[in-house]
Amino acid sequence: MSLNKLAPRYRQAVEEELRQVVSLVNGKGCEQLHNMLAYHMGWEGENAGEEAQGKRIRPLLVLLTCASAGGQWPHALPAAAAVELVHNFSLIHDDIEDQSPLRRGRPTVWSRWGVAQAINAGDAMFTLAHLSMLRLDKVTSASVAVEACRLINTTSLRLTQGQHLDLAYESQAGLSSDAYWSMVHGKTAALLAASTELGALVAGARQERREAFSEFGAALGLAFQAKDDLLGIWGDVALTGKSTDSDLLSGKKSLPIIFGLSHDGAFAKRWSQGSIFAAEIPTLAAQLEREGARDYTQRTANRLTEQALASLKTAGPQGEAGEALVELTNKLLSRQV
Numbered sequence: 001m002s003l004n005k006l007a008p009r010y011r012q013a014v015e016e017e018l019r020q021v022v023s024l025v026n027g028k029g030c031e032q033l034h035n036m037l038a039y040h041m042g043w044e045g046e047n048a049g050e051e052a053q054g055k056r057i058r059p060l061l062v063l064l065t066c067a068s069a070g071g072q073w074p075h076a077l078p079a080a081a082a083v084e085l086v087h088n089f090s091l092i093h094d095d096i097e098d099q100s101p102l103r104r105g106r107p108t109v110w111s112r113w114g115v116a117q118a119i120n121a122g123d124a125m126f127t128l129a130h131l132s133m134l135r136l137d138k139v140t141s142a143s144v145a146v147e148a149c150r151l152i153n154t155t156s157l158r159l160t161q162g163q164h165l166d167l168a169y170e171s172q173a174g175l176s177s178d179a180y181w182s183m184v185h186g187k188t189a190a191l192l193a194a195s196t197e198l199g200a201l202v203a204g205a206r207q208e209r210r211e212a213f214s215e216f217g218a219a220l221g222l223a224f225q226a227k228d229d230l231l232g233i234w235g236d237v238a239l240t241g242k243s244t245d246s247d248l249l250s251g252k253k254s255l256p257i258i259f260g261l262s263h264d265g266a267f268a269k270r271w272s273q274g275s276i277f278a279a280e281i282p283t284l285a286a287q288l289e290r291e292g293a294r295d296y297t298q299r300t301a302n303r304l305t306e307q308a309l310a311s312l313k314t315a316g317p318q319g320e321a322g323e324a325l326v327e328l329t330n331k332l333l334s335r336q337v
Contacts, residue, residue, distance in 0.1 A: 010064070014059045021128050024128060032117075040121065041053060059195070064199065064324050065203070065213055065317070070204070071203025072203075075139040078135035080195075082129045083195045087191060089126040091103065148201060155193075171251070181222070188222070216308050216314075220304075220332065223308055223333060227298075232252075233256055233257075233288065256297045257293070267284060
């Protein structure tokens with residue numbers, strides 16, 4: 001298994017790179033800010049460790065893509081750290097916006113230090129991401145670093161646009177599937193597409209190959225979101241570390257919910273009557289499943305994963321890293337957490 005061989009080595013290098021970048025905030029009087037970031041990254045506090053750190057999927061994609069495109073993966077570490085920091089900036093802010101009390105089985109930053117300090121911590125994480133990306137000029141070239149910074153800034157804008165749509169859709173009575181996919185392209189797929197394109201960029205791949213890797217990342221992001229939507233209602237909280245109540249309670253228009261609303265059955269009727277209460281969640285989740293929402297969401301995730309694998313084949317990844325990219329894609333589809 002190429003993924004099992006490469007992932008631990010890459011992950012250790014990513015953690016070391018991330019710690020170096022995050023240490024930049026640890027100035028005089030800012031020890032608490034550093035502690036907040038280190039806590040969110042899973043390095044400090046109760047139950048710190050790999051589970052609290054998350055899977056580091058995005059930096060792994062950067063490094064695997066770079067290696068599979070013929071580059072030297074250590075040269076891509078600043079970009080790998082940058083995409084992970086952008087991702088975690090978005091998580092800190094998303095938890096505030098969604099009022100989520102848990103992240104990876106632990107209290108969220110805002111629930112521990114308050115909303116104001118959590119916003120500031122997220123802002124610091126965002127800034128560190130860009131400082132990390134600029135470090136590319138030390139291992140590649142100034143032109144690659146500038147192009148990478150342009151890509152991460154464009155992606156960050158798409159990420160926040162997607163989050164805006166996600167929040168705006170919560171107050172809308174109905175939502176089309178086209179509107180849903182537009183939101184997901186920004187909120188989830190954009191950063192995964194940037195991760196794979198960045199790896200190809202650092203490797204010196206030609207433009208058409210960069211685009212193929214980007215298309216692979218985008219399709220993988222769409223499949224990942226479909227799977228995440230499924231787990232958001234039917235996942236095991238003991239495994240995911242995140243409540244399965246939040247999507248239904250908040251009115252979030254996830255893929256299964258959009259499916260249920262479009263079929264105008266018992267689920268849609270209850271939804272139209274107003275706020276959902278916690279005691280109703282098991283019944284509504286079961287009703288959605290009976291109406292076919294769970295199967296539909298899983299089939300969609302499967303289709304998008306096949307699309308991602310086709311784009312990856314077009315990109316022509318080489319060696320063990322290429323094999324690992326295929327393994328990672330299949331692993332993300334079948335995940336239960």
